[in-house]
Amino acid sequence: MLGAVGLLIVFTALVIFNMKNKGRRQCRWREYRHAEGTRYTCVQCGAVVEGERGSPPRICMRGSSKSA
Numbered sequence: 245m246l247g248a249v250g251l252l253i254v255f256t257a258l259v260i261f262n263m264k265n266k267g268r269r270q271c272r273w274r275e276y277r278h279a280e281g282t283r284y285t286c287v288q289c290g291a292v293v294e295g296e297r298g299s300p301p302r303i304c305m306r307g308s309s310k311s312a
């Protein structure tokens with residue numbers, strides 16, 4: 245019983261933490277260089293953005309570059 249309550253508290257804390265970080269999610273941009281420029285892929289949300297070399301996007305681009 246006590247273990248279940250502990251899990252519930254941890255889960256609730258995680259949900260609140262995620263809600264607080266909504267909108268300013270820290271993306272982890274991975275750089276892929278190709279012929280036309282540089283493509284940045286966010287390993288956190290999976291967003292793909294074309295950009296300039298050495299300057300990854302600062303905001304989370306989740307959903308904005310997905311057409312499907």
Ligand SMILES: [Zn+2]
Nearest residue numbers: 271286289304
């Ligand atoms: Zn992201």
